[in-house]
Amino acid sequence: MNIKTMMKFIHYRKLPFAMMAFIIALAVMVLVNALAVLLKTHQDIEQTPYLGANTVALWVKYLEDGVDHSAQAQADRDALLSLPDVDVVSFATPTPYGGGGPEMTLERGNGQDEITVSVFYADEYFLPALDIELVAGRNFNASEVVPATAEDALQPTLVIINQTLASKLFGDDSPLGKTIQNAAQSYTVIGVLDPLVGANFKAQRGKFTLVLPQQKLGKWTSMLVHTNNPQSIQSLSQKLADVIYAQPVKRLLTRNEPLLAQRSLGLQKEMALGAILKAVIMAFLLVVFAAVWGVVKFNFVARKKSMGIARALGLSANRQMAMVTLEFSLVCLAGVLIGTLLSVFFANWLNEAFAIARVSNWLMLLIGITMLVLVNLVVQFHLAQTQKSSLADIIYH
Template sequence: MQIRPILAALRRHKMATLLIVLQIALTLAVVSNALFIVKTRVVHLSRPSGTDEAHLFVINNQWIGQSDTPHIDAQMRTDLATLRSLPGVRDAFASQAYPLEEGGGGLVRIKHRVERTTKAQLGLSYFADEHAIDTFGTALVAGRNFRADEIGSLGPYDKVVPVVIIITRDLANKLFPDGAAVGQRVYLNDASPSTIIGVVDRLQGSYAGSSTRSIDEDTVLVPARYASTGDGAAFAGGVVYLVRTQPGQLEAVLRSAPAALVAQNRMRLISPENGVVTLAQARTKAYATDRGVAIMMGAVCVLLLLATAGGIVGLSSFWVSQRRRSIGVRRALGATRGDILRYFQTENALIVGIGVVLGVALGIAANLSLMTHYELPRMPLWVLGVGALLLWLLGQLAVFGPARRAAAVPPVEATRSV
């Protein structure tokens, strides 16, 4: 099939060809970036939290009335003993936040040296005790767990100065990329040095939003119970109890645990609406935005592709109706139906090819703009390649119907007047 006659025919329909080329270019730029956003969102919301989500839930406990730190701490110890003694409970501990909570976790600055000029690595912290690792369902990959005598009691105005800490593997690799983290000393929030005694495999922080996406697996376990009294404290006089159940016991413990706490001491408030939350529910809520964006972007891609396919079908059908006599002449001169079919498919491939070249440039420019204004990584070129291939296949499919109608034009059309 000669390309020159096709280009000559396209020059006679410059405006229509230009509109289709621009539509294909814009579709490729938008679809490729939209698909990349969908990919990043799906990868983000599919990441494991590092916990035994299927058997883990939390109780948001608020104290009624005010008391001093020693009384709150004693009550928390009693609550934990009550929870751990319930049938179906594997383990439990108290903290100020939980994974995927979308709030509550403490942001910490971690340095190798306390000097102000030292660049800090950011991380997210949980208050924890010797039961935290088992309750989360994560695993130590190096070092040891906390001991009971290392767990402190913090009041609302006490400064967090842990002697020892446990960190995640992701954070350990960032702090000490060339060596082992266990045994190393770091400074949290420019306080006294803390020794890293253990490294856990994975543990997601309490935030899942895009603002903390780069550090939401950089987690620090601080050996303490936070005895918030509610007198202006940061955590509003409450505590989060994380409870891990035995397999098949989650539903039963969800009912028995809050009732057991209330029976033990009624000077508390556990909201009937959001006082008890499973980690599965927390995941659904935390990633609702990511899921919604992915669905919306997917719908935009489908609509754009359908509009582009419709434009190709419409233009090709118009050209077939305009060229019936010339097609009849070619048929009379010996062109087969296959020749006519290949002509229109080659013509469409050229149009899509020009649009794809322009669309690649627009797609890269759009991605650079998104990187500047939003937290989006650089789009790999293979995404544009996939988009180009998708548009090429779509173009060939869209033109197939009009091309078949063109191939069916009989040679007698050559004898009809224009």
């Protein structure tokens, strides 16, 4: 059995071999891009920081008109601070992981593109309520926080930014004392904190955040309630609800849950997608195994007599095994090559449409090697079965 004979047999059995190559190509394409999405999903989950392990987010809606909503919010804050397990209450709009939230477009000089960032409006208790440490600079003080009733003429002029935004805007230079600007106003950076993500933390703009010293109190008010007793975080929500509903003005709690629970809720789709992709990967591996098994079995049955005759004419078992293995390996490599080219094409589309990076070359190589090993394992199994049979059995059955 020589190369010419092998190529003739591949041509003669081109349909099953083409089917095997097609299935392998499809599997490589799906596996490569499924891995890319899976890695992006895991990256999004891992890069989402754990903020406020001892913090509950409250969103309050005041149902009565004609009342001072700002005064009601202050009364709620005082009532919450009277609880023995509560040590910090911060007015913050929005709260982390809350979804959506205000944004700001910052102008950049030297012809650079504008950058859209997520904005928090908060008081001086925002950082303590989230247990966030400043990387550099200082926090706001009470006199720098613009009250909720401020006129448009009184706008915040100071800002604290997160480390990601600081690196984006200023590189390795210190951002302290420098200004950032949007179309209407400029702000002086007094502090840098880390970590912090925006309420829309799954969007690219959610990675860049800034905090302005301003209270946004009104018919809708959101608060961060920090407990000094980590063991009470699960039972704290009911106590907070009891205090809020005990106030004279009618109100509704639209959100009352630990921040980490909101983080998990916000990442539910990513976690579910990760589980689905793992199932898809396993399913395709099983499909490939079944397809390869079927094609190999079909070809071994079809060529059983020719293999027996070649053995009878003096072809050694080792040489026969090597030639058959090479034959199937060539078909597998053709499928892997086609699948790799297809996966590169779809990887570019995924990158442009969803900012999903292409998997590394070594991962693509690993997938190709896995396919080759799988094919050869099946081939070697059938070869071993054939070698156990006598020449008469091989030729006449």
